[in-house]
Amino acid sequence: MENQRPLILVSNDDGIVAKGISELIKFLRPLGEVVVMAPDKARSGTGCALTTGEPIHYSLVRKDVGLTVYKCSGNPADCVKLAFETVLDRKPDLVVGGINHGDNSATNVHYSGTMGVVIEGCLKGVPSIGFSLCSHEPDANxxxxxxxxxxxxxxxxxxxxxxxxxxxxxxxDTQELKGVKICRQTKGQWTSEWENFAHRGDNHYYWLTGSFVDEDADQEDTDHWALANGYVAITPTTVDVTAYGMIDELKTWF
Structure with missing residues (x-):
């Protein structure tokens, strides 16, 4: 129909009961018809991982006018793939991930299940956005x-x-946002990434932890600088990871 409202597919990696996805649904409902397919529990840090060793299952959670919510036993990227294959009656106009509890700036974009949602939507030819807040609190504002x-x-x-x-x-994580900055991804890396956790006399147990070393701390065009200074950081991100500048150089090698 020519007057159909936009169709928006929503998912996340914090799970269907996270406050962030509930808030995201609330913010997006005025813009169109919203269909949610989200993990049944938290699956942070799964990136674009797919479930291949076992079947996954989805079930209806809620159906209202303009909103249908499903939960899925798979990862965030699974949720997007499954929604396209099963519950959507047409190609969505927008895919949205989030709102994540915790930022996905800098190199975190590579590990983020929230961005796994977005990348999968992008690969399917749909405009896609990931939203994240710099707070891990379950009741974040x-x-x-x-x-x-x-x-x-x-x-x-x-x-x-x-x-x-x-x-x-x-x-x-502030209620006094200064506006928007269009940014590049901060360069840096995670260090001291494991904490030993002895268990019943076995010292070979570790918890993932770490500290991010910002190599661009004084660069005002980065996402970290924007966030540290109270701005919304928008980073355009490509999913074509080809290093085009290296192609001609490699041709001389072989």
Missing amino acids: FTAAGPYVRDIARLVLEKGLPALTCLNVNFP
Whole structure:
């Protein structure tokens, strides 16, 4: 139908009961019909991982006018693939991941299940956005992010995004946002990533932890600088990982 409302597919990696996805649904509902397919429990750090060793299952959680919610036993990327294959009656106009509890700036984009949602949507040719807040608190305050989430999603619905390009949007944990900064990904790496956790006399148990070393701390065009200074950081992100600048050089090697 020509007057169909936009169809928005939503997922996350914190699980169906996380406050972040509930807030995201609330912010997006005025923009179109929302279908949610989210993991049945938290699956943070799964990136684009797929479930291949066992079947996955989904079930209906809630159905209202303009909103249908499902939960799925798989990973975030599984949720997107399964939604396209089973519950959507047409190709969505937008895929949205989040709102994640914890930022996905800098190299975190590679590990993030939230961005796994976004990358999968992008690979399927749908404009896709990931939203994250710099707070891991279960009851984090998403109020200030709401108008930005709605405006960014509305603009992407209107204008679209280039092929194989998605948006990684991060919010500082403050109610006094200064506006938007369009950023590049901060360069850096995680260090001291494991903490020993002796268990019943066995010292070979470890918890994943770590500290991020920011190699661009004074660079005002990065996502970390924007977040540290109270701005919403929007980083355009490509899923084509080809190093085009290296192609001609490699041709001389072989």
